[in-house]
Amino acid sequence: MSTPHLTTASGTVSSADRSGFHAIYDFAHSHPPLQKCAELWSEYGLSLFVLLLVFNLWLGYRRGTRQLAAAVTVILAGFVALGGNNVIKAAVAEARPCQVDHSVEALGGCPLPGDYSFMSTHTVAAASIAIGTLYISRRAGRLACLGTVLMCASRIMIGMHWPGDVVAGLVFGGVVAAAGQWLLTPLLDRLFILMSGARLPLVKSSPPDAQR
Template sequence: MDPNTPIDTSGLYRDITGFAQDTPTWLQHLAEVWTEAGLLLFGVLFVAAWWRARRRGSRALAIAVLAPLATAVAYVVSELLKSAVDEERPCRAVAGAAASLVQCPPAGDWSFPSNHSTIAGAAAVALALAWRSLAWLTLPMAVLMAFSRVFVGVHYPHDVAIGLALGAVVAFLAVRGGTRACARIVDSMRSSSTPAVRWFAGPGDRAGQTPHPAEAAAAAHGTAPGAGQGRGRD
C-alpha cells in the first residue's frame, strides 16, 4: 500500500477490480464510457435546469445558475486537496490487484480525492437544489460514476467516497450561501435594457415580478397593449 494513502481500502480495491475483470466485456466497456459520459450528461442537465428556471422566480434562476458554478468550486477544492495529499494511484501502488480496465494515469496525477466523484457529488446535489424532482436521477448517477472509477481501476474506494461527500458539501454550501446575492443580480438582469441579458435571465414568474421599466412607463401613460380597452361609454 502507498504510505501516503490516508485510509487503507486496498483490500476492497482488489475485490472490486478482480470482480471487474470477471464481468462481461460489454459491461467493462459501459463502465469505461460512463466514467466520462456521465460528466457530459450532468452538463446537459445544467442547461435544462437553467432553461426551466428562466420562467420561474429570481431565486429559482439564481440556484440554477449557481449549480454549475458551485460544481466548479468543488472541483477546485478537490484539486487543492489532491495536491496536498499526493496519494499514488492504486493501479500502481496496490500489489496483487487486477490490471485496470483503462490506462493508469501518469505519475503525478494523484488519486485522493477523486475529481470525477467530487464533480459528480457536487453536480448531483446542486441540480437537486435547482430542480428537486431530478434528485432521483442525479444522486444515483453520482454514485454510479464514483463506483465506476474504482471499477475501472484508477481510484481507491475511499477516494470516491470522500470525493462524493466533499462535492456534495461544497456545492450545498456554495449554492445556499450565494442564492440571495445571485437572486438580486437576476432581478437586475431581468430589468436590463440589453436584450441578450434579458433573454439569458428569461421572463421569470410574471405574476410576482416587477415589470420592465419600459413596460411600467407605458402602463403609466396608458399606452401599454390593451390600455384603455374594454371601458364602457358614459
C-alpha cells in the same frame, strides 16, 4: 498477517481501502460486460452532467429568478469544488491503485505518476451537480444522484480510484454544492430581480411550487 497500510512514495493507503477496492474491482474484472459498462459510464457520464447544467439553466429561466439563480450557483459551485479538489489532490498526493498494484489493469491506461488519486475528480463534479440540481428539480436531481453513485462505483471498477477517494469526493462535492445554494443563490436572486426591473422582465417571479 496483513499490514494495516500500504505505504508508497505517494502517500499511504489504508487496509480498508485496499480490501474494499479489490472486492469491487475483482468482481467487475471477473465480469467483463459489467466492467465495460463501468468504463463507458466513467468515460462519457460526465457529458450528461454537463447537459444537465444546460437543462438547469433552461428550467430556471422558465420558472423564475430564484431557480435561475440556483442554476447559475450549480455552475459556480462546481468550479469551486473542482478547484478545491485540485488543491487537496496535490496536498495528499495519494497514488492510484494501478500505480502501486501492478495486478490492476486500469481500463483506458494508467495515469502517469503525479496524477494523484484522492479525491476523485469525476465524483466531485458529479456530486456537486447532482446535489445542486435537487434545488431546481427534485426529479432530475434524484436521477443525477443515482448517476453519481454509479460514477463512484465505475471509478473503482476500472481501477482508477480507491473507495475512500470516491466517498470523499461525494461528500466534498455535495457539501460545496449545498453551501453554494445557501450562501450564493439568495444574492444572485436579488441581483436578477434588480436586473429584470432595471432593464427587461427577462425572467418571471418564482412560483411557490417551482421545484418539482
